[in-house]
Amino acid sequence: MHREGQNFLIAIEDKGPGLPDTELERIFDEFYRVDEARQRESGGHGLGLPIARRAVELHDGEISAHTGRKGLCVRMSFPVQAETSSSTLLRC
Numbered sequence: 001m002h003r004e005g006q007n008f009l010i011a012i013e014d015k016g017p018g019l020p021d022t023e024l025e026r027i028f029d030e031f032y033r034v035d036e037a038r039q040r041e042s043g044g045h046g047l048g049l050p051i052a053r054r055a056v057e058l059h060d061g062e063i064s065a066h067t068g069r070k071g072l073c074v075r076m077s078f079p080v081q082a083e084t085s086s087s088t089l090l091r092c
Contacts, residue, residue: 003080010076018067027065028053049074 001010019027019034026032031046049065052074056063061078 006080007077008080010078011073013068013073014071016071018071019065021067024065024067028063052076 001008003009023034027034028049029046030050033044033046053063056076056078059078061076063074063076065072065074067073
């Protein structure tokens with residue numbers, strides 16, 4: 001995680017084989033699973049990345065995926081919020 005201009009960037013990369021470019025946009029669709037992952041034994045329902053996308057968007061962020069150096073890389077970008085005074089912060 002690091003700050004770049006007016007955004008915080010988070011990148012997560014796995015060590016798998018990555019994905020073909022044709023699959024990258026679809027992995028954020030609900031219930032979509034790439035061909036190799038459609039077997040029942042591999043688990044999953046195709047909801048993890050769509051839920052992540054919605055959570056990121058609710059925070060005015062963006063999420064994308066590409067094949068990285070070692071596998072699939074998911075990048076999230078969130079805008080830096082204006083400074084808040086300590087009186088407006090929630091306390092537990």
